[in-house]
Amino acid sequence: MNDVARQARVEFALALRRQWAGTLYPALVGQAGADPDRAAVHAAPVYPWFAWLERSAQKMLWRAVEDAVDAADAEDDLPASAPGLELNPGLRLPAWYTDVDIHIQPGGIWRADRDALVYEAGAKLVMLGENDDYAFHTLFTDTAVPDRPYERIVDLGCGFGKSTRPFKRRWPDAEVIGVDLSAPVLRLAAHRTAGLGIRYVQADAADTGLPAGSADLVTATMLVHELPPPVVAGVLAEAARVLAPGGVLRVLDFHPTGDAVRDLALVEHGDRNNEPYLPMLFDTDCLALCADAGLADARWVAFDERGAGRLETTRWPDRAEWHFPWAVLEARKPEDARV
Numbered sequence: 134m135n136d137v138a139r140q141a142r143v144e145f146a147l148a149l150r151r152q153w154a155g156t157l158y159p160a161l162v163g164q165a166g167a168d169p170d171r172a173a174v175h176a177a178p179v180y181p182w183f184a185w186l187e188r189s190a191q192k193m194l195w196r197a198v199e200d201a202v203d204a205a206d207a208e209d210d211l212p213a214s215a216p217g218l219e220l221n222p223g224l225r226l227p228a229w230y231t232d233v234d235i236h237i238q239p240g241g242i243w244r245a246d247r248d249a250l251v252y253e254a255g256a257k258l259v260m261l262g263e264n265d266d267y268a269f270h271t272l273f274t275d276t277a278v279p280d281r282p283y284e285r286i287v288d289l290g291c292g293f294g295k296s297t298r299p300f301k302r303r304w305p306d307a308e309v310i311g312v313d314l315s316a317p318v319l320r321l322a323a324h325r326t327a328g329l330g331i332r333y334v335q336a337d338a339a340d341t342g343l344p345a346g347s348a349d350l351v352t353a354t355m356l357v358h359e360l361p362p363p364v365v366a367g368v369l370a371e372a373a374r375v376l377a378p379g380g381v382l383r384v385l386d387f388h389p390t391g392d393a394v395r396d397l398a399l400v401e402h403g404d405r406n407n408e409p410y411l412p413m414l415f416d417t418d419c420l421a422l423c424a425d426a427g428l429a430d431a432r433w434v435a436f437d438e439r440g441a442g443r444l445e446t447t448r449w450p451d452r453a454e455w456h457f458p459w460a461v462l463e464a465r466k467p468e469d470a471r472v
C-alpha cells in the first residue's frame with residue numbers, strides 16, 4: 134500500500150466517525166423520543182447502526198494507524214533511558230490493566246515501543262486532528278487549574294506526555310512529574326519532551342512512591358474512567374497523600390449529564406470501546422472518596438472542550454452532535470491538614 138492509499142484509509146475511517154457523531158447521533162436522539170429509557174433508545178431504528186459503527190470505525194482506525202506507523206518505521210527504538218526517565222523494570226502491571234486492550238488498540242499500550250507510537254498516532258485521530266497542538270490539554274491547564282505559582286506538579290496517568298507538557302509550558306520553573314504504568318509510553322514521553330526537564334516515573338498512580346505532602350498540584354486527565362472502582366479510590370487517596378496542605382487536585386474525566394440518550398451512549402461507549410470500568414465510574418461517589426481521603430470542597434464542574442473550557446456549572450452547552458461530557462473533579466487539601 135502506498136502513502137496515498139494509506140492516507141485515504143485513515144480519511145475514510147475518520148469520515149465514518151464524523152457521520153456517526155454528526156448524523157447518526159442526532160438521528161438516534163430524534164428517534165428515541167422525549168425522555169427515553171434504555172429500551173426506547175435500543176428500539177430506535179438507527180440504534181443498531183449507531184452501535185455497530187462506533188466500534189467498527191474505531192477498529193478500522195487502529196488498522197489504518199498501525200499500517201501508517203509500520204510504514205513510517207522511523208522511530209523503531211525509543212531511547213531506553215533519558216534524563217528524567219525513571220523506569221521500574223520490577224513493577225508488576227495489574228491484571229485489570231493488562232487483560233484489556235484499552236480503546237480496542239490491538240495489544241494495548243504497554244508491551245512494546247510500537248504500541249506507544251500507535252497510541253500516539255491514534256490519539257491524534259480520535260480528536261479528529263483537533264488536539265495536534267495540545268489545544269485540549271492546554272485549555273484544561275489554562276482554565277481548570279488555579280492561576281498561581283506551583284513548585285511541584287504531578288500528572289497521574291500521563292501517557293506519552295500530552296497532558297504533562299502544557300503544565301511545563303505554563304509553569305516552566307515548577308518540577309513537573311508524569312506518572313504512568315506503561316514503560317513504552319513513558320519512553321515516548323521522554324523522547325518527545327527531551328530537554329524540557331520533565332520527570333517521568335513508572336509507577337501505579339495509586340502507589341507513586343512520591344513523598345507525602347510534596348506536591349502543590351496533582352492532576353489526572355482521562356485516567357479515572359479507565360480504573361476499577363477500588364483503584365479510583367486508591368488513586369484519589371494517593372493524590373491526597375502526595376498533596377501538601379493548601380495543594381489542589383484537578384481531575385478531568387467524564388460525568389453524567391442528565392440527558393438520557395447522551396448518558397446511555399457514554400455508558401455503552403465503555404463496552405464498545407473496551408473501557409470496561411467506565412460505566413462503574415458513574416456509580417462511584419468520587420466526592421465522598423475525596424472527603425474520605427481528607428480533601429475539602431470536592432465538586433464536579435462541566436468542561437466544554439469546544440468552548441470556554443472549565444465552566445462554573447454542571448450544565449453543558451446544548452449540542453446536537455455527539456461529544457463527550459468532560460468534567461473536572463476539583464478538591465483541595467486543607468491548609469491545616471496533617472501530612
Ligand SMILES: C[S@@+](CC[C@H](N)C(=O)[O-])C[C@H]1O[C@@H](n2cnc3c(N)ncnc32)[C@H](O)[C@@H]1O
Binds near residue numbers: 290292294312315337
Ligand atoms: C487515556 S490515557 C490518558 C493520558 C494523558 N493523561 C492524556 O490526557 O492524554 C490513560 C493513561 O493512564 C495510564 N494508566 C492507567 N492506569 C494507571 C494507573 N493505575 N497508574 C498509572 N497510570 C495508569 C495508561 O497507561 C495511559 O497512559
